Amino acid sequence: MLMVLDPRRLLLLRDVARAGSISAAARGLGWTQPAVSQHLARLERDAGGPLLLRGPAGVTPTEAGEALLRRADVVAAELHAAREELAALHSLRGGRVRLVAFPSAAATLVPDAVGALAADHPGVEVGLQEGEPPEALAAVSAGDADLALAFGYDGPPAGLGTLAWRPLLEEPVHLVLPPGHPGPGRRGLADLADEDWIGGCVRCRTHLVTRCAAAGFEPTVRHTSDDYVVVQNLVARGLGVTVLPASALAAYRHPDVRVVDLPVLGRRHVGLVHRPGADAVPATAALVARLVARASA
């Protein structure tokens, strides 16, 4: 019976009713009178009956018109509120960003960036969670997080899928030895084939095994911890050797351990992961910008 009502025409009806006449509404909109007249005619056709009664001095709504006007008021209010809400998000008066970061990054880079964002825009709500790259990427993919700080060895982390990768920094991976250890000789990593090794997180351990295999041996991993303080304490006591990325050593450096630069261990690539387009979300973009600034400093 009655067709679907075009909400734009509903708002036009509201303009006309407020202006008091079709011509006045047209002037207010910067349109011509027939344009408004035709829209109104179409709306009345869709509504199945007259909405405005035309008099010599303008128009007055019918009962159906008044009913639609009440609805139109609500629609107009919602549209206005929506614009306000968007403006608040856009100007960072509000908004939310959920970051997942791996532990050693969370200890240094993240607090700086999050603190700066909170200071500049108190309205933005920042959610922070620790997580190794695989879980971090999963959280972003699932929509449980907006941004992930992750890393990969000699390139972006695996399993990015459709996610976008933004590199932040590259850092060397160092050999960490007990005090008094002679260090690798001319044969490099292969000189350490008989040492006891201390492994970190699963992916760090995989990287270590890969590198050692390239050097011709399989390391004996006697201890395991993903805590870089614990690892260094084990090394300092002479319980084994290990590798650590530069940022972990920057966050905490045991006074007794010996750190040796060994390029063959490769470099760790640290960067941001987000869903495509998410870097255009204001709150996310603001945090990204601050993370980039801190990383390049």
Added chain:
Amino acid sequence: MLMVLDPRRLLLLRDVARAGSISAAARGLGWTQPAVSQHLARLERDAGGPLLLRGPAGVTPTEAGEALLRRADVVAAELHAAREELAALHSLRGGRVRLVAFPSAAATLVPDAVGALAADHPGVEVGLQEGEPPEALAAVSAGDADLALAFGYDGPPAGLGTLAWRPLLEEPVHLVLPPGHPGPGRRGLADLADEDWIGGCVRCRTHLVTRCAAAGFEPTVRHTSDDYVVVQNLVARGLGVTVLPASALAAYRHPDVRVVDLPVLGRRHVGLVHRPGADAVPATAALVARLVARASA
């Protein structure tokens, strides 16, 4: 900064979010995928940022998108309610019609028609008010009434302006004489030049004076009342002569008065007055139909 949001695109965003993907929404709407895609791109441009994040398996809303979706839900609900409301008015499950009628019509024709309407459509609210044609027309013009039952002598009432006139019936105007009165002779109305006259409402009196002037005399209006029962009682007591339209005599006929048909007195035209287009309003149309049916019966 951000342009005006097209509410249709807001509803489209809602469809896409509910469908889970752009393609699925397009299928549901019977559109092609690029059509939806372009609308969304336009909406995001207007909103100043992304609203949906595209993934391999569909889309998920951003924070801004969720804000707009909440608004879109309200808009959709309002549009639905508006359609329901229109349907109720159209099917006469609701609605209102305000009728102004002149007294003698209100005594006979109106109760029948209003009763029939109330019986058929209990949801329709009928407002009834008595009023002589000038006030009735003014009420309709001012929007205080939807429909007027009015009359004019020898044609539609004066002062219609832009109002529409729908004739219902024509009735003769009769001469009303005291018992035993000889009645007019060969000269017709002029034979009554020396009588005492009883006048009715202002317009009836004007009509009477006009007719007498045409007959060559000015009537002596000794008494005045717009109540046709009172007037007939005055005539019955011999206090004067008068004229009354047939419907007044049909509503009440004093047993003693003598009624004479005198074509020179003209005919009274009874009809409906409404603002142009108002007869397309369901409730008004329903009452008009019943008034027409009763009048032609």
Added chain:
DNA sequence: GAGGGGGCATAAGTTGTGCTGATGGTGCTC
């Protein structure tokens, strides 16, 4: 009573939006 200014509707013409169809890119699945 003729003229001017208010209101509105309608018709015809032009411009721009909005849709389609085709194409290309991507990721996931078997």
Added chain:
DNA sequence: GAGCACCATCAGCACAACTTATGCCCCCTC
């Protein structure tokens, strides 16, 4: 690696929407 999801982009076409032009009515004024 082929097939099938998803999406964006482009060109092309059709209709919708707006403008211009016109006519009608009512009201007011001179």
